[in-house]
Amino acid sequence: MPSASTSTTTSPRAGTAPVRQARTPAPGLFLTLIAVCSAVTAANIYLAAPLLSLMARDFGSAPSAVAWIASVAQLGYAVGLLFFAPLGDSVNRRRLVGGLTLVTTAALAASAAAPGITALAVAVFVASAATVIPQLLVPLVAERAPAERRGRHVAAVIAGLFAGIVAARVLGGLAGQAFGWRWVFAGSAVLTLVLGLATALVLPSQRRREGPLFAGLAALPSVLRHSPDLWRACLRQAGMFGAWSALWTSLALLLTGPEYGLSTATAGLFGLFGLTASAVAPLAGGLVDRFGAARVVRSAYLLAAVSVPLFWLGGHTLGALFAAAVLIHAALVASHVANQTLALTATSTPATANTAYVVAGFAGGAGASALAGFAFSHFGWGGVCGVAAVWLVLGWGLTAVRR
Template structure:
């Protein structure tokens, strides 16, 4: 039996992920992470995750400042996601070998400098470069999640992972809501400057609070990348989690990053600040994450992911109807966030427990998700320009179909 299979058998003993049936838990000796420590990690994840989505609610303001149109600068939002995926490839696998305290501190400093450069960018090209660097360095949450999974008792692992995931998605929502409000009040440049200050404070505080680790190997930036294909090939569960989350996150990204374009143009014509308030519906994520963690611990990942995909499939026609009916957008926003977070908690817990190198497996999982999201976002902008809101909904529907259909075919 391979090391990956042995580790997966040990770490998933309490839950049958294939059938979704709970099994009896055996006592474990892993220390339970203190609530204060989990809270700090969740807040840090919220602040750093928000950096990836700062540009999305500010596209109209950025375009006006640079003398362009919102659809012409929409690609900057997808640049941020591509940057995050690149950062994950090179930095997140170091969690298996490098000193995470030192790594978090260094990445925090790089992110802070890049956000400051974004605030001072003279044009869309310079802004895109700075956003790319900031997003590539802001991978701290994906160094913290494997740490939490390592420290959590087996019977409550998904719940602890969900606590950090809740913080991460709260940050994504805050980026849209507070970013839109602050951008309308003070200008988009001050939003990036404020994010730099928050990132510096929370990142360094988290680095100081991380447990001391006796790791003398610095790790190679390329070793983790080289290990990814073989790791995914040897673990069908990891492969399935990667592809399903890529489909789910792609559908969400296509809809959510384009939503500001719909709301600020006809028939709605909302201001940037008012459109940003729409992101409050995304707070569903914070409520769903702990619930999803409990369901995964009890019923297994497979059943939770199936339910999440069904909910996401229902949300797409609601989003399409929301092109003319605001109430449909309200319901669709709640549904897509609930589906995304439930799927993420289930798939990420499975990814973290299916191999003997959780940080590298987590890298494969999150890179797949964000690559799917970035590609869908990149297609959503032109789709909106050529086909309107219906084109964006079509992109989301295709991503869901591919994510589920490919894995279902492989399973058979």
Template sequence: MSPTVTRTPAATRRRIQDDPATHRSRNLLLVLIALCAAVTAANIYLAAPLLPLIAHDFGSTPSAVAWIASVAQFGYAAGLLFFAPLGDRVNRRRLVAVLSLVTAVALIAGAAATGAAALAAAVLVASAATVVPQLLIPLVAARAPADRRARHVAAVIAGLFTGIVAARVLGGLAGQAFGWRAVFVGAAVLTTVLGLLTAAALPAEEPRTREGHLFAGLTAMPGLVRRSPELWRACVRQAGMYGAWSALWTSLALLLTDGSYGLSTATAGLFGLFGLAASVVAPLAGGLVDRFGAANTVRGAYLLAAVSVPLFWLGGHVLAALFVAAIVIHAALVTSHVANQTLALTTTSAPATANSAYVVAGFAGGATASALAGLAFASFGWGGVVAVAGAWLLLGWSTTAGRRRPAGQGTR
């Protein structure tokens, strides 16, 4: 027997959506979710700017503890695979609250760590549990008015990118002033407060499905991507875009601190402020998606990224070109991300699982491209890095452009 579903007439739904009180309540919740996304996303990158302070405290060298930052990435990848798909199967309020508390406890444990191994274990757990933004974005997409869906998703993405920039820039400044352990404790407090507030404010909802075991979403990912050409296309195109960005951005410090420019590590780190371009562009990108559609917006983002590639090559010798290229690639990345993620969230009946597949694909593309860029820089210098970025963009676009959509479906 199937449960009885009560449907609200379309006219009534429109009146509810247009009601000023409903509109204010939705906007307040959106602001809270964006703040929560900023704080939780920052936890993934918390250790990176603090590595010199951590090394000094442990009587080591920064290069000897640099692997701790990589552990955070692996932890986040594990969280995306195991926890993010649960949004389709369990109560999201409880899941957000539990993961926020687990993250906070892990951060406190990290602050109390007396060695690199203990700190790495704490960072691994905290990063795996800090996938809260990827639980909230599908909810935002599902509850937003159809004509403003991408703009609502973009608001959360803007918060996420702001948190990443804050972790890299403000985290290092706070660590210098108060010590790296105080930064971990502060992050734990913020995560607890905003995580629990957000969980309490989330609307009551029933899970979309209870079929299968708890982690059935993980095993369902490959089949879901195969059955949905739109989801597959979003995954591959974002993997190409994120890979190009990662190749350039992870190698940029090598260019800035070697003989070409000879900048200090601290000065080179200020290039992270260009990430704020993503926070500014995200709302604009949401408006473009709502007006022109996701596919057209992704095309524009790829063209923008293609323009950035020769600018980055020129930036190997001209610093001003590097400034412009950094802004352009961030604008392209976030525009593509807003469009592709909106597409991923609306193309299947299991948005949390689809979103997890999408984010994992982007992460895999970025990690692979970063590894190749490091080898390319060692062998061919900055020109090799730029070549890897260009190849990733070409692969991301040409692979999907060559795949035909099943009969009966619309154009790309």
């Protein structure tokens, strides 16, 4: 219930009351700033992946012994989403984004100074848990967008997310090779601080209705139970993101291993294929607006299914690896744009629904990444491809029957 101090002025969405009009930039500039901020903060989750070999050398371990750091980052992000992202429905976004920016910056600095693998894992976990800023911004973008262009606006932010992932792999690999992996984390800390605070300053400042702080978290089971569309989007994206994560987080081990023998910097350049995602996102947004989310997700799963045998062949043939990288990124981003647009419009609490959706995706990614590290150690690259195939089958098979 609202307290006596709550403003009586209501906003278009129940549960919020603006304190004052925020001085936001022009819509195009505002969307661009959010996309850039999302790119920088999303990159934090993937910083470790292209640097695993350098970390292993620094700590005197085998590359496979530190591969689990990549899954720790994804697990941390999923935990952070579970606790922080639902607050977007009840807490002032400006203060929340500013606070999380400071925590992320401190954790990245601690990662850069970590004396050992365990300390690094803890710092990476905290940084990933706090860097949930993009998923506080996406619901805001969906709320502000015209209904007929909502898919395109969501796609613009998702394009920024994937640009950040590409930058983490490509620039992270190059910078790590040139200056050391610790400087990569330190540089990301500076970028996160600048972009995060700049974004917080232009966000609408709202006073939310009072209630339990984690009411959104408590409502997750009910929201999922009463929204079959949201439930289906969650499972399908968990399967798709798990398949992508298994392949992409293990790829550096294949490229820097005996089969190809590439340097960390050269292997990092392979991430340029991730630019496919940034190019496909606007197209996917338009297709969602025109044909609906279900048809786009179905097509994305077909692309991913084709990419898995190509990845397996890429264990020995570089050309097949190139083709597979393009296909898996196109599949992932098309699926993500469609499923997230559906999740954001499936309920009256978009931040809570978005939390369920992204947590499901990253939980699937963390599980697949952890299993892929085990599979690579025991069965090689073929084992990693097997993990990806299983995740795709589960993601589609568990949602194929209507409920």
